[in-house]
Amino acid sequence: xxxxxxxxxxxxxxxxxxxxxxxxxxxxxxxxxxxxxxxxxxxxxxxxxxxxxxxxxxxxxxxxxxxxxxxxxxxxxxxxxxxxxxxxxxxxxxxxxxxxxxxxxxxxxxxx
Amino acid sequence: xxxxxxxxxxxxxxxxxxxxxxxxxxxxxxxxxxxxxxxxxxxxxxxxxxxxxxxxxxxxxxxxxxxxxxxxxxxxxxxxxxxxxxxxxxxxxxxxxxxxxxxxxxxxxxxxxxxxx
Numbered sequence: 001x002x003x004x005x006x007x008x009x010x011x012x013x014x015x016x017x018x019x020x021x022x023x024x025x026x027x028x029x030x031x032x033x034x035x036x037x038x039x040x041x042x043x044x045x046x047x048x049x050x051x052x053x054x055x056x057x058x059x060x061x062x063x064x065x066x067x068x069x070x071x072x073x074x075x076x077x078x079x080x081x082x083x084x085x086x087x088x089x090x091x092x093x094x095x096x097x098x099x100x101x102x103x104x105x106x107x108x109x110x111x112x
Numbered sequence: 113x114x115x116x117x118x119x120x121x122x123x124x125x126x127x128x129x130x131x132x133x134x135x136x137x138x139x140x141x142x143x144x145x146x147x148x149x150x151x152x153x154x155x156x157x158x159x160x161x162x163x164x165x166x167x168x169x170x171x172x173x174x175x176x177x178x179x180x181x182x183x184x185x186x187x188x189x190x191x192x193x194x195x196x197x198x199x200x201x202x203x204x205x206x207x208x209x210x211x212x213x214x215x216x217x218x219x220x221x222x223x224x225x226x227x228x229x
Contacts, residue, residue, distance in 0.1 A: 034217050043118070043205045043220035044156070089155060099146070100218075102155045 002027040004092050006103025014111050019080050021106045023090035024072040030092040033073050034100065035064060038087045047088075048075070080110045115139050116208050118221035125196055125228055133191045133224045135206030141186035142208035146218060147179075150203040162189055196228045 003026040013019050025033075031052035036044035050057045050064045050073065057064050061080075066073040073092075077084055087107050091100035115138040125131045135145055144163050148156040160176075162168040162183035170176045178200075180192040189208070193200050203225050207218040 036220075041223070041225065043116075043207075043223040045220065046217045049217060099158065099161065104155045105153075107153075 002030055002092055002101040004090060004101045004103040006090050006106060008106060009104065010107045010109070012109045012111065013080055015080060015082060017080055019077045019084070019108055019110075021075045021088055021090070021108070022072060023074070023092075023103050024070075025092040025101075026071065027092070027094070028068075028071065029094050032093050032100075033064070033066060034091050034093075035062075035075050036089045036091065036102075038089065038105075040086075044089060077108075080108075082110050082112050084108060085110045114210075114213070114219045116142075116206065116219045116221040118206055118224050120224060121222060122225045123227070125226070127197055127228055128195055130192055130194045131196055131226060133193075133204055133206075133226070135189045135191070135208065135221050137187050137208045137210070137219075140208075140210040140212070142189070143186065143211050144218075145183055145189040145206055145208045147181060147189075147191050148205045148207070150205060150223075152203075156205060159191075193226065196226070198228045201226055201228045 006023045034049035037047045038044040050066050061078050063076045087105045089105050090103040093100040117136045119134045147159045150156050159174045160168040160170045162181050164183050164186050168181035183189040205223040207220045209218040
């Protein structure tokens with residue numbers, strides 16, 4: 001089955017800095033890669049996703065890159081704000097069945 | 113659109129009792145619902161997948177007799193934790209998708225914090 005590794009487990013940055021979270025996956029058949037933000041006591045919320053036919057996608061301050069050859073994808077958050085503080089999860093799935101395998105999560109702390 | 117609501121958000125129950133958690137799709141018909149369990153500071157662990165009108169498919173290691181899942185309608189799935197024990201205390205999250213959502217993300221509920229005392 002699919003295995004998703006996520007790093008780092010904790011990331012502490014100053015407000016205004018950039019944050020990068022990296023994930024690798026094992027199943028070359030995976031073709032859908034969503035990123036979720038989970039605030040304390042809440043369910044995950046999709047913030048951005050990318051499919052295997054695209055190398056990069058951007059939405060305002062967040063962007064995701066995908067390297068299919070190396071089987072890794074990354075989340076980039078620029079100009080971080082305290083409200084970006086949360087746990088971020090990457091996931092990988094085969095789009096037809098969509099049962100995602102999640103990474104272990106990254107706790108992002110943005111210091112004001 | 114694509115709102116999924118869970119109820120209750122928090123529940124405390126005594127050891128040995130059963131607890132039911134509801135997951136509703138508010139603005140779409142959920143042909144498939146997923147139930148996850150999340151331990152503190154850990155990732156989401158898929159427990160089971162349920163399709164409307166059929167039996168749930170449980171992941172390996174998940175006791176189907178303990179975690180009863182019912183997906184009787186296109187907008188409601190329930191997870192019943194039977195004879196709950198303190199080790200069942202966890203954060204339970206559902207997600208759902210409809211036919212129009214195939215090949216895209218599933219939508220998550222806000223989660224239910226279960227504490228068994």
